[in-house]
Amino acid sequence: MADQNEFAYDDFGLDAEFTAFRTGLMEHVVPPGPDAVRSTVRHRRRVATTTGVALALVLVVGPVAGYAALNRPSPPTPGPAVTSEPTVSPTPSVSPTPSPTPSASGTPAAPDGKISKTDLLSARVTLPAWRSTAAEWCVTKNVRLDDDPKMKHPSLVTLLHGDVDDDGADETVTLLTCPIEDGSSTQQVVVFDRDGAGNIVTLGQVMNTGAGIDQIMGIQFEDSGAVRAQVGDIPDCCVVPKEWSQKQWRSFRWNGSEFTQTSGPESFGPNPLFTDLRVVSASRVTFTENPSDPVWGMRHGSVTVKIRNAGSTASKTVRLTLNFGTGVLRHEGNGWSACTKVSNTASVPANMLFCDLAPLRPGEERTLVLGLGNSAAQPDSGTATAELSNRQVVENEEFVVPDSNDRNNRAEFQFG
Structure with missing residues (x-):
């Protein structure tokens, strides 16, 4: 019996505890009815509204954040970690030969133009x-x-x-x-x-x-x-x-x-050796026969030649050369006595004669009348030339001194 009462006491105690627990909870339980329905509806509306707002934010903010991420500049690549003291590379025992550089400015080196x-x-x-x-x-x-x-x-x-x-x-x-x-x-x-x-x-x-x-x-x-x-x-x-x-x-x-x-100078001054010799004029030669001439076919004539030193320097030896181009000519008369030297058949062709004259001073002019003999019957007429040259002997050799204006050293004349 004692055990049954003990069990009964225990059951009563448990019932008392459950009763107290239920009494405490009932204050917070809303009984079914309009108030419970309204409370449930309000709760569901709040949940639906919160969910819609969250979804809208996801739809709007998501693309914006994506575009921003695409347009955002990439962050700089992080550099190597810097220690408190730099590391010193060891010095090599032999310095390597550097490769030749084109130039200090980086331009290519000029080609080597030293040609053998x-x-x-x-x-x-x-x-x-x-x-x-x-x-x-x-x-x-x-x-x-x-x-x-x-x-x-x-x-x-x-x-x-x-x-x-x-x-x-x-x-x-x-x-x-x-x-x-x-x-x-x-x-x-x-x-x-x-x-x-x-x-x-x-x-x-x-x-x-x-x-x-x-x-x-x-x-x-x-x-x-x-x-x-x-x-x-x-x-x-x-x-x-x-x-x-x-x-x-x-x-x-x-x-x-x-x-x-x-x-340096840009031009030459007058050469002290040069002068300007000119043949001013040479007359026509008319050859005629002399009936008392013992040589058959010999004809005689003379030519008058005027010469001048138009330069500022005295000439050396002046040579006047007469060239008939054909025939056999010889000197005649006293006019050749003005010459210091005359031609001979060994020095010039038979159709040429020359007369060397003493130097001409600057501005000096001379007129020569030179007799001529022509033993050739043909041609009866033609064109001859009178030409001047300035000559100097150097170490026993004769040279022609250039003329400052050699275009006027020569004149033509007719003969017949």
């Missing part, structure tokens, strides 16, 4: 124009230079090197020559270089003969980059003594497109 004589003579080059009196074999296109100045072809006389265009590399300076018919030559100074492919090209012409320059004796290269040329006013060759030529040094520089003279 062998390479230049074996190349085909284009030359600047020669002077207008050059012979037809003095060509300029596709030229292979010769090394013999006596050949009828452009030839190399002198070759030297120097940086003429201030590009840091040497070019090749040359003196070229080409012979002409009278035994002299035409010359020019030309600079050659190489292009980027290593081909030999012509940089430009420094100078050439002409315009009062008849000879280029030599060339030099100056440390300043200028090319110097020694020039003369008469050919320094052939049968002309070197002492007769006036010589000058003239310097030329490259200006980026051509060579221009930068120092």
